[in-house]
Amino acid sequence: MLQRFKLEAAGVGPGKLPQRFVFVVKSSGVISEKMTPATIRESSEEASELINEPLVDHVLPEAMKPLEPFKDQLAIVQGLSGKMCRPGHSSWFGAMGVYKTGGEHNSGVIRRATVDAEMARLFPSPFNHVGLALRGKVMSKETEGTLYPGITAVGPGRELPFQASPDVAYQQLFGSAIASDGRAQAQYRLKSNLLDFMAGDIRQLNQTLPAAEREKMGHYLNAFEELQVRRERLASMSERIRQAAPEFSDRFTSQKPATRQQAHIDLAAAALISGITNVITLRLDNISTTYDDLGLSEKSVHGIGHKEVCNGKSPEEARDIIRLHHMKLLADLAGQLKAVPEADGTLLDNTAIIYLSDSGNEHHGNLAEWPYLVIGGAGARLKIAGRYVRYPKYGDAGHRTIGNWWTTWLNAFGNPIEHYGNLDLELQKNGMPQQGPLPELIA
């Protein structure tokens, strides 16, 4: 109740609640069979029509058990294709940008803002977008500091950074509020002076640069401008930040992947609860990740994806262990958000945690299907909570794409775009409609 009062006092009253999004992007594919209740799998094996039924009558697969308490706010969405994206180890920006780009190691060209950044634009916040990553690019071995996984962009040519070090992320997100003291006001004004000076100075410098380099320096200029705006907003909410920030502990400095992921989950939850951001993308792992603290020390996700035996476990068993761990993390995040009252419900009611892989349906996704899990109420703007939805398979009548899927999200949350992303020209050639949202999912 106290929390609710505070939220309302901060101007977050019923009717104007911000919507929150957490995009949880794993590597090595999401295998839809493993995410389908057995009773649905058996009854609908040959079905060629849209399946859309409540989950309540079905038992979740073993690896999804941690999500059982959230079954009424869980959606399993399958059957959407993404063949307009690059298949393989990663579709890079295509996974949330719906187009083909990149190579095996190169994240390619950034054509447009990805859906997470679009959502951040619809629901602005001091940190418009927070990126937390266990590792960088799909095969990268980098684990510390600022990384660029190649999956999120705020606009053409403008990739968004991710923070890999939980301790640094902690400071970046909550440091200003936690460290404030009596000098804060004076310091604040002085720093504003500094940032204004720097922005003006870079603008002047830019006049002297050749055209090709102005864009490069423009990124630095934007950084100052964004920082200034953010500071103004953060200053007005320092009390809320202090309340929400997790207690600093050694999990924020751990090198173990599963512990680090938990730290990222805690940071994400606190960032959403405090209101400093509404959109988070978690780069949960990449294929160079070795889950040694899950007992899978012999092979990386890549090796397991390539069907190698790991610590005596078959690749399927190893994937089950990782899948179960991911579901526990998702449940933990959902649980933290559900514990925060908001309006007549909880913060989870106005949140969508979207779990996907940047390689679609397999380790080397062929992208004939791109499975999703969604946890949370999503502001009741979509009719997916507590449902299992499966679209007809690629090429069949009624088949739809991830372009339709993300268009649905954008439309439901305030962006009236006619269609988001590139089209699948093969489907187009065969006269299959693929423009627009999925009307059956919009509330």
Place this chain on the structure above:
Amino acid sequence: MIRLLSIAFVLIGHLCAGTTRCLADANQGVSSQVLSVLNSKCADCHFGDEASGGFNLADLRSGADGVEQMSEHWTRVFHVLVTNQMPPADADPLSRSERREVIAILEESLVGSELVKEWKHKLMFPEYGNYVDHDALFDGAVNEASWSPSRIWKKSPAIFDSLADRGMGFQPGRYGARSAKLAKLKQPFTIEDKAGIKDFSAITMADSATLGTMLRNAESLVDSHLAGALHQLRVRREGPIPDDELPRDKKGKPIQPRFPETPAEFASIVLGEDMATDAQIHAAIKRMYQLVIEQEPAVAELRKYHDLMRTCVAQGGQVEGLRMMLIAIAVSPRAIYRMELGRGAVDEHGRQRLDAGEMALAIAYALTDQKPDKTLLAAAASNRLKTNADVAREITRYWDDETIEKPRVLRFFHEFFGYDAAPSVFKDAARFGKDYRGVPERLVEDADTLVMHIVQQDKDVLAELLTTDQYFVAHSGDNDYEREIHDALQAFYDYYKDKPWRQFAYKVPDEHMKHVRSIHKIFTHANGNVTKRWMKYLEQCNKAGIRHMPLGGGRSSGRDYLITYNLDEKTFSFPVEQPFVLNPSQRVGILMHPAWLLAHSLNLDNDPVRRGKWIRERLLADTVPELPLTVDASIPENHEQTLRERFAVTREQECWRCHVKMNPLGMPFELYDDFGRHRTVEKLLAKGQTRPVDSRGFLDGSGSRDLDGEVANPIELMQRLAKSERVRQSFVRHAFRYWMGRNEMLSDSETLIRADRAYVESGGSFRALVISLLTSDSFMYRKATSSEQVPAQSTNAN
């Protein structure tokens, strides 16, 4: 002819629509040539009912597809041509001029196409450098004067590390480590850690993440520098801190706060009773420039930071005003970017030469990670960096001065060969059969020593790197030092051999310690445990009649890694003088060095594809298409077959088109296991089964019919590659990319030819090659470009 004209009509009609530029205005003759080429070189496979690859020229002719789809067809043609995917190797190739003209017309016609934009963007990345036409770069037909784009170039991680190691005004770090006072500073200039040349000016930039780190670093640095003066100020105002407010040591004594001395220029402002004078502020600005930018501020810069400080002083007082001004300098664009704009007069080619300050920095950053030395700065200040001869003099001086550390030289070989990645390859240590800890790191050290030895010899450097039969093993490269250590250990053994060292406790009796310390400082901490361990080994060597390996110092004493060279620690007699001839019938050169083999291996096996790709791209200046999108690139796990046999799946037609460029070059390295050990039989996955090693391969693309052809093993492969002109030129091209921070343009032809000639005429001197590159017009001249212009202008005609 009817078919040809029909296609011509459709092409022109469709390119007039949509996002593409109309071709109707283009010269009809040239357009016809495009169509003529497609018709004559592509129609056999891509026309009619059995058109392959889902692409049918008839679709263009019929015009049945929509505008968007037609545009897609043409971008597809563009893509397969620029990426050398078509025509396939077994088909009639396009001539160089045909290819160049077709691509140029399509590029012009498809302006606005996302694929063309993407392609141009890719050409800015090092891994796409080989798509620039190799023959055109070296045949001398290009007459354009060389230049680099006018640019800003984000400083490298190594430049930041060097700055922090040297202390930024504090005590420098010891043994090349970060200064202790700067432990909180984080690396702001991250760069993607991937194989190959990494630091290109066009693809590295500062953004909000950089700023976040820069700001935190700046605040930490400035606060540390001001802490001493601020403490003095507090003591002056409030008196010394009472003892009861101070922390206590173990004995209960109060610990007085200690701060590093604040630079005098800052302290005079912090401690000054009056408002800081302009001179004081200017002095503080200059000092901060020295600390974080390592350059002198310009007059305009003095003025603007002076004004900023005055403004901040008015709001927050003298100390806070100073602090904000210092932070501003630390996050300024000059603290992040190297400015290489070219400020000289515009010449007849539209180029501007780097001015003296820019030139001095460019020279220093080419070979080191830090500011120009005093001599170079003095040359810049006294108008002695004006001519090409001036630049050559300074580059040569830098290169030849052994007291100037030049880490960028070894780093080039790391990025070129990639052997330094060996420690990052995860291995199943149990298969190694010995202790694998530290093994890859030691191999990299050995490879580094070998590389730098060959660079110092400076004769036929590339050929030597590829074919030398000499190696360093556990050796520093300094024969005098190794002799000193060897003799000291012998004296240590001789002293102890008749004494009861086996009974030593941890603390060795003083009389012995006194003696062994007098032999050499490596025995300073030779406690009982160390003495027993060393003496056991020395005794074993003595009994076996072999020379012992070095012990102590900064090196690991492990000898398990010898097995990667097929050496046995029980029989290996350490050559004090190195390099030494290891075993030329088993391995030669860097590519057969265990470090390279490890770095280019998989967790459990060899990686012939990556090894072949490496040779194809780095030595043959050729390209390999990206992994096809629809292929699951895994090799079947057949326990009864050798790796080569398991790779038979790549012989399928759609795989072999690319794998033919890699497998025949990578398979010869099956002569080694995935730890780099030479072998005659390959262990199969089926337990206990072996098969004789087949190390045959095939070389093509060397540019010489005499060299191309079957090879029996990797040694023969390397010996042939080392004789290839194309391989030498590929090496020159990679050196160019590394030192220019960009891919070649055709206009760099003169630079490359000159560098290649300098290398050849000097008898294969790497020094001559680098000096030639760093005194080239590509290095010294700049030209402003629009954002549409990209570094590469043409595609490879191979």
